Amino acid sequence: MFQRFTIFMQAYKLRNFSEVANTLFISQPTVSVQLKKLEEELHVTLFIRQGPKEVIPTEEADYLYRQLLNLRDEWDHVLEQLQHIKEKKEVCVIACSNTCATNYMPRIYRDLQDAFPNIIFELKQMNSDDVMKQMEQHEAHIGLIEKPLMHETFRRFPIFEDELVLAGKKDAKQWLMREAESGIYYYNQRFLEEQNVYLPILKVNSNALIVELLKQGEGLTILSKDSLVPDIPYDEHYTYHRLFYCVTRTHPATSQINDLNAYIEQKYALKK
Known part of the structure; x- marks a missing residue:
C-alpha cells in the first residue's frame, strides 16, 4: 500500500506516468498497474487519462492527495517517537x-x-x-x-507592522511596479488611483532591483521604508501600514x- 501511495503522489504532482516511472526507477507499466489496483481498492477513479502518458487528477484524487500529505506528516512523527529523532x-x-x-x-x-x-x-x-x-x-x-x-x-x-512610503525623486518619469502577485502591488496600485498619477509603468519583479533603480534616480514607487538605503529620498506624507x-x-x-x-x-x- 505504501508503494501505491508513493506512486499516486508522484503521479498527482507530475501528471505524467513516464516521468513518474523515471523518478521512482520503475517501469511505466508498473505505474499504470499499481494505480489501477489502488483505484479498484478505493472504488474511485483517481485520474482521467489524456493519451498514453498524461493524466488529469479527479476531485477524489485531490482529496486523497491532501489526506496523504497529512498522513505522511503523522508517519514522520511516529518514526520520530520510535527512533528518538528529537535528540x-x-x-x-x-x-x-x-x-x-x-x-x-x-x-x-x-x-x-x-x-x-x-x-x-x-x-x-x-x-x-x-x-x-x-x-x-x-x-x-x-x-x-x-x-x-x-x-x-x-x-x-x-x-510585524511594516511602514510603506513614497520613495524616489519627485521628478521621476516612470513608476516602478512589482508583479500583481507581490504583496506591495496592491499599495502601488492604490496610490496611483488615489493620487491620479499617470506615469509609464516599468514592471520589476525584485525589490532589490527596485532599490538599485531608485539609487540611480530611476522612478517612483511605494516601498517598505526598511528596504530603503540612506541616499534614496522618500516622502512620509504618503504612507501606508500593513501587517x-x-x-x-x-x-x-x-x-x-x-x-x-x-x-x-x-x-x-x-x-x-
Whole structure:
C-alpha cells in the first residue's frame, strides 16, 4: 500500500506516468498497474487519462492527495517517537515573502537558532502566494507572508507592522511596479488611483532591483521604508501600514516544529 501511495503522489504532482516511472526507477507499466489496483481498492477513479502518458487528477484524487500529505506528516512523527529523532538534528524550512525575507527574518533568525539548536533551518524567498503553495504542498514548515492569505489547515497571526512610503525623486518619469502577485502591488496600485498619477509603468519583479533603480534616480514607487538605503529620498506624507503574518500548520510534522511554532507565536505575535 505504501508503494501505491508513493506512486499516486508522484503521479498527482507530475501528471505524467513516464516521468513518474523515471523518478521512482520503475517501469511505466508498473505505474499504470499499481494505480489501477489502488483505484479498484478505493472504488474511485483517481485520474482521467489524456493519451498514453498524461493524466488529469479527479476531485477524489485531490482529496486523497491532501489526506496523504497529512498522513505522511503523522508517519514522520511516529518514526520520530520510535527512533528518538528529537535528540538529533532535524530540518525546518521557513518560506518567506520577499520583504519578510530581507527586512524581518534577519531580525529573528539568530534568536530562533539559539532557542532551537537541534533544528537545522533552511530559508526560502518567494512571493506570498508561492509561500502558501509551499505550505500547502508540505514543502515548507513555516511561512512568513505580507498578504492576509489563509488556508483551512493553517494558523495565521500577525508578527510585524511594516511602514510603506513614497520613495524616489519627485521628478521621476516612470513608476516602478512589482508583479500583481507581490504583496506591495496592491499599495502601488492604490496610490496611483488615489493620487491620479499617470506615469509609464516599468514592471520589476525584485525589490532589490527596485532599490538599485531608485539609487540611480530611476522612478517612483511605494516601498517598505526598511528596504530603503540612506541616499534614496522618500516622502512620509504618503504612507501606508500593513501587517506581516506568520503561517503555521495546525498539525506540525514533529514535536520540535510544534514547539517552534508555539515559541514564535508567544514571542513575536503582535498583541491585539
